[in-house]
Amino acid sequence: FLPSSDGRSPLAKAKTWTKVKCPVCKGTAERETDTMDTFVDSSWYFIRYADPKNKKKFADIKKMKKWLPVPMYIGGAEHNTMHLLYSRFFTKALYDLKLVPFKEPFIGRRNHGVILGPDNQKMSKSKGNVVDPDKEVEKFGADAVRMYLAFMGPYEQGGPWQLGGILGIKRFLERVWQLSQNYKSPNPLLKRGQGRSELEKVLHQTIKKVGEDIEAMRFNTAISSLMILLNKIEENKDKFDKEVMNQFLIILCPFAPFLTEEIWQNLRGTTQNKRGKARKFKSIHLEKWPKYNAKLIVENKFQLVVQINGKFRDTVQADKGIGEKKATEIALGLSKIKELIAGKNIRKIIYVDDRLINIVI
Numbered sequence: 001f002l003p004s005s006d007g008r009s010p011l012a013k014a015k016t017w018t019k020v021k022c023p024v025c026k027g028t029a030e031r032e033t034d035t036m037d038t039f040v041d042s043s044w045y046f047i048r049y050a051d052p053k054n055k056k057k058f059a060d061i062k063k064m065k066k067w068l069p070v071p072m073y074i075g076g077a078e079h080n081t082m083h084l085l086y087s088r089f090f091t092k093a094l095y096d097l098k099l100v101p102f103k104e105p106f107i108g109r110r111n112h113g114v115i116l117g118p119d120n121q122k123m124s125k126s127k128g129n130v131v132d133p134d135k136e137v138e139k140f141g142a143d144a145v146r147m148y149l150a151f152m153g154p155y156e157q158g159g160p161w162q163l164g165g166i167l168g169i170k171r172f173l174e175r176v177w178q179l180s181q182n183y184k185s186p187n188p189l190l191k192r193g194q195g196r197s198e199l200e201k202v203l204h205q206t207i208k209k210v211g212e213d214i215e216a217m218r219f220n221t222a223i224s225s226l227m228i229l230l231n232k233i234e235e236n237k238d239k240f241d242k243e244v245m246n247q248f249l250i251i252l253c254p255f256a257p258f259l260t261e262e263i264w265q266n267l268r269g270t271t272q273n274k275r276g277k278a279r280k281f282k283s284i285h286l287e288k289w290p291k292y293n294a295k296l297i298v299e300n301k302f303q304l305v306v307q308i309n310g311k312f313r314d315t316v317q318a319d320k321g322i323g324e325k326k327a328t329e330i331a332l333g334l335s336k337i338k339e340l341i342a343g344k345n346i347r348k349i350i351y352v353d354d355r356l357i358n359i360v361i
Contacts, residue, residue, distance in 0.1 A: 113158025150219035305356035
């Protein structure tokens with residue numbers, strides 16, 4: 001229902017309901033139709049989600065304890081703020097009346113950013129910069145659009161829609177598909193756990209990074225990590241096996257759910273049930289998130305900072321745990337350091353393990 005021509009709420013159109021007799025003077029009267037702000041109207045609906053078919057009360061206490069309060073509330077800044085204020089008021093009143101078992105409606109909240117037009121301006125028909133997401137899905141597919149929206153910038157900032165950006169995502173997904181089509185049986189060496197150390201290291205780093213980024217809603221950096229992993233896989237195709245493929249698909253599937261599901265089923269082939277019908281394997285979206293091996297992601301190298309009299313002069317990559325003696329040899333062997341200390345007396349060496357060395361002259 002739309003508002004009336006004079007701006008009043010749709011309820012004002014119900015003439016037979018609004019025209020009544022005054023209960024006091026018995027004269028002609030009209031019911032009030034503008035009673036509450038829409039934010040107030042929607043301030044308790046989330047409680048009903050826990051028990052929508054209950055006809056005796058708005059929600060069963062056991063179901064509310066199981067599902068509520070809401071772990072995370074996400075919305076635009078204005079709606080998020082206003083809705084939160086009204087919902088807190090309602091929740092606290094209901095709690096005082098012993099009708100709900102929680103004092104706060106939402107444990108966490110995040111404001112999402114705004115998707116701007118290609119001209120970096122707010123989308124508007126008058127400006128002619130509106131991007132229709134349905135048309136983009138028709139051109140590039142749902143996974144490409146979904147993944148680009150997650151990749152275009154920090155979640156709370158948003159950003160402008162750029163054709164070049166979504167084309168890059170489309171190419172990335174095409175490479176993933178191509179990888180699955182050229183999939184070969186694993187190298188026999190890999191069965192003995194040999195020859196995959198560098199690829200395995202990047203894989204486990206990515207599992208850790210993507211998992212942490214999703215929890216923190218850093219979707220753009222999670223996707224960047226997946227791109228780095230794909231590059232590493234393509235560089236090491238001879239060390240690429242079924243285990244790596246499975247784990248890569250599982251950590252990609254939150255961003256490209258349709259493509260990864262299709263590849264997941266294709267790689268497993270089809271089997272027939274007792275009735276002769278093709279049977280699908282369990283969905284990739286029901287798989288457990290892979291666990292990363294902490295030992296594999298530990299960096300064995302570090303950047304040794306070289307100082308002279310406390311001032312930064314150079315850096316060099318070194319093995320962790322080398323000790324002061326070896327660090328001194330490396331630092332003094334650098335050509336830049338040799339020039340700076342030539343003819344000077346070294347009074348003291350100060351070494352901080354796996355961080356820096358300071359040459360006092």
